[in-house]
Amino acid sequence: MTRSINEVRVVGLGKVGELVALLLSDSGFTVTAYDARTRSDLPFACKELDVRDGAALRSALTGADAVVSCLPYHLNLGVAEAAHDLGVHYFDLTEDVPTTNRVLELAGSGEARNVYAPQCGLAPGLIGIVGSWLAKQFDEIRSIELKVGALPRHPAGLLGYAFNWSAEGVVNEYLNDCEVLRSGRRQMVPAMTEQERVVIGGIELEASLTSGGLGTMCETYEGRVQRLDYKTMRYPGHFELMRFFFDELGLRDRRELAGEILVQAKPPVDDDVVYLHAAVEGHADATGERAYRKQYVRAYQPLTINGRHWRAISWTTAASAAAVVELVADGRLPQTGFIKQEDISFVDLLSTKNGALFGDLGKV
The missing domain is CATH 3.40.50.720 (NAD(P)-binding Rossmann-like Domain)
Structure with a gap:
């Protein structure tokens, strides 16, 4: 062809x-x-x-x-x-x-x-492709919950993090308001809120809203889905410390400096893991259930390509x-x-x- x-x-x-x-x-x-x-x-x-x-x-x-x-x-x-x-x-x-x-x-x-x-990367990108694939399996959709976490496999320190991705991008995700669907309508809500507990393969994580991960999905699903959001996953305690860093230390309005400090404190590591968690709830006639939940959960490890080690996030x-x-x-x-x-x-x-x-x- x-x-x-x-x-x-x-x-x-x-x-x-x-x-x-x-x-x-x-x-x-x-x-x-x-x-x-x-x-x-x-x-x-x-x-x-x-x-x-x-x-x-x-x-x-x-x-x-x-x-x-x-x-x-x-x-x-x-x-x-x-x-x-x-x-x-x-x-x-x-x-x-x-x-x-x-x-x-x-x-x-x-x-x-x-x-x-x-937006052809991981989030937005792959996570939205997976979420919409799950959504197509429902006749009526109540919620679409999308989460991604790019983390060190063996975390050290209180933050439990390493900047394997752009520090500039991470800071923006943590500070910019997030577009979500609530009661079927688009809203803007603060980042690093609506925290929840997530467990993947026995590993306990926390997830909070961050900006940008949904791409154009809110526009696409407005009026069709009651609740839609994207959250970033981290090891427990991370977001409380990041709120202290940005708000108590006054770095919310000094993003470039914040990024420099964080990268110096938590430089990249080679042994990382990418967690992907997509879940859709709703009604599917084929199941016979009034409410039904489908999930797609993965934990991607580093990979050798053409004889070279590549981080999971890469x-x-x-x-x-x-x-x-x-x-x-x-x-x-x-x-x-x-x-x-x-x-x-x-x-x-x-x-x-x-x-x-x-x-x-x-x-x-």
Whole structure:
């Protein structure tokens, strides 16, 4: 079958971007990667690029069928706008709501020539795909509860955490208000609230609301679902300490400093685990029950890919994004316009080379 995507540009070779490029290359795409510094140790072409240089960025994307932006959220918009101007399919990993809203505007401005698929990572991304897959198994939906936790397997200290992901992104998730559905209507509520206890495979965790993890799901399910929210999972006691850190120490309004302090205090670790917990409650005629609950729970460990150790947070995020690119390339998703993560079939995603990892691994 002829693919609609062959030439892919990957912009940003950080904790996830390098693996995105590797997975796409291994999946048969011709990949050229761009970063602030050039690399000669990679099995695909890599070139130096200052993404803030609009002309250089457009030159880099010229001739591409698609671009995957693996940059910090505040740099994504330049890539999205360049892709829009050139008619190049656009994918990113952002959890930032204003960034996604701008991508939505680009998708709706004039006749779309390309795909706009932001939020293709883990949360938002895979967790929404799984949640919507569960929801389709119900005739009436009462609640959709989505949770993800990226944690050290062997936590140390009171926080029980390590910054294997962007500190900037984590701080925003902890401080920005969260969109939820309550009584079927969209509301904004404070982050790090509505805390609850979760147990996965005998490991006790706590979960609190954090921002950005739902992507566009509240808009999609408004009026159809009574309650919908996304929570981040941490080891017990974490959120109380983070509220002290931001509020008692006055760092809520000093986000950059907060991120610097946290990364220095809790640097990345290689031995991590990603917990994924999706649950839907409602009524399904096939069960004969008045109320019914279905859950999908996984604990993903680090993985060796092409002889190299990759953290769980890196490969789960990268594989989800690469699988979505595969689906568009193979014509199993729309070829133009905005793609919501909740409109992606989990069954189709599992059938891709990279999505198959999620079917084979992580069972608890």
